[in-house]
Amino acid sequence: MRVQAGTVNEGTTMRYAADYAVGQVARIAGVSVRALHHYDEIGLVSPGRRTAAGYRRYTEADLQRLQHVLFYRELGFALEEITAILDDPATDTLTHLRRQHELLTRRIGRLQVMAAAVEHAMEANILNISLTPQERFEIFGDFVPEDHDEEARRRWGHTDAWRQSRARTAAMTKADWTHFTEEAAQTVRDFAEAYLAGLPADGQRAMELAEHHRAHITRWCYDCSYDIHRGLGDMYVADPRFAAVYEAAATGLTAYIRDAIHANADRAGHSA
Numbered sequence: 001m002r003v004q005a006g007t008v009n010e011g012t013t014m015r016y017a018a019d020y021a022v023g024q025v026a027r028i029a030g031v032s033v034r035a036l037h038h039y040d041e042i043g044l045v046s047p048g049r050r051t052a053a054g055y056r057r058y059t060e061a062d063l064q065r066l067q068h069v070l071f072y073r074e075l076g077f078a079l080e081e082i083t084a085i086l087d088d089p090a091t092d093t094l095t096h097l098r099r100q101h102e103l104l105t106r107r108i109g110r111l112q113v114m115a116a117a118v119e120h121a122m123e124a125n126i127l128n129i130s131l132t133p134q135e136r137f138e139i140f141g142d143f144v145p146e147d148h149d150e151e152a153r154r155r156w157g158h159t160d161a162w163r164q165s166r167a168r169t170a171a172m173t174k175a176d177w178t179h180f181t182e183e184a185a186q187t188v189r190d191f192a193e194a195y196l197a198g199l200p201a202d203g204q205r206a207m208e209l210a211e212h213h214r215a216h217i218t219r220w221c222y223d224c225s226y227d228i229h230r231g232l233g234d235m236y237v238a239d240p241r242f243a244a245v246y247e248a249a250a251t252g253l254t255a256y257i258r259d260a261i262h263a264n265a266d267r268a269g270h271s272a
Contacts, residue, residue: 201259210264233261
């Protein structure tokens with residue numbers, strides 16, 4: 001959803017002048033004039049005022065309703081469902097916001113699991129997967145591991161880790177993949193909990209999590225030495241695609257994980 005400053009994506013309350021023309025509302029909310037006309041025609045969002053010439057003018061209350069519509073549309077609700085929800089006399093603005101927050105939180109949780117799968121797909125070069133189409137969708141959703149085939153071959157195709165990961169992942173069942181992705185997501189959550197609690201990256205808990213992360217890669221993908229693990233930590237920070245996985249859980253988490261990985265390698269006697 002494309003919006004401008006002062007709209008819902010910035011977590012602020014939308015404030016406007018007394019009324020707005022349809023073109024202005026379209027630009028502010030990031031929707032087309034045609035969509036606004038359609039919303040008016042079906043009674044979803046109708047302008048509260050008309051000029052003497054019959055032009056639509058949207059009030060602050062109209063824009064607040066449009067804000068809710070765009071939220072629910074982003075969450076996948078059909079227009080008919082949104083109309084029924086918004087027209088329920090027992091539901092006020094705060095109730096809508098609470099419901100939307102709950103739905104968004106659920107989506108974030110699902111996206112974090114998918115993001116962890118994406119990370120490990122790139123990391124372990126998951127390319128030869130023996131799953132049915134339905135099983136692949138249940139585990140990976142819209143993510144297609146083969147989309148990273150060329151990059152993975154270019155970066156790691158000459159290594160033993162590449163060959164090892166292909167052999168292991170090819171033999172994994174649906175249950176294996178489910179366990180793999182759930183374990184990866186839990187590791188991210190554990191790192192975030194330690195980080196947000198203020199535990200030092202070179203402390204006992206953070207290093208334990210780093211070792212768990214290294215063991216997870218070794219168990220499922222390829223033999224991850226401390227030196228390889230150190231390189232992965234550096235890559236997480238350097239590559240924005242990897243960083244995005246951890247930053248979605250907590251801002252600054254990527255560097256924290258890298259530092260924990262380095263500290264764990266140092267503890268094991270594998271200094272850079």
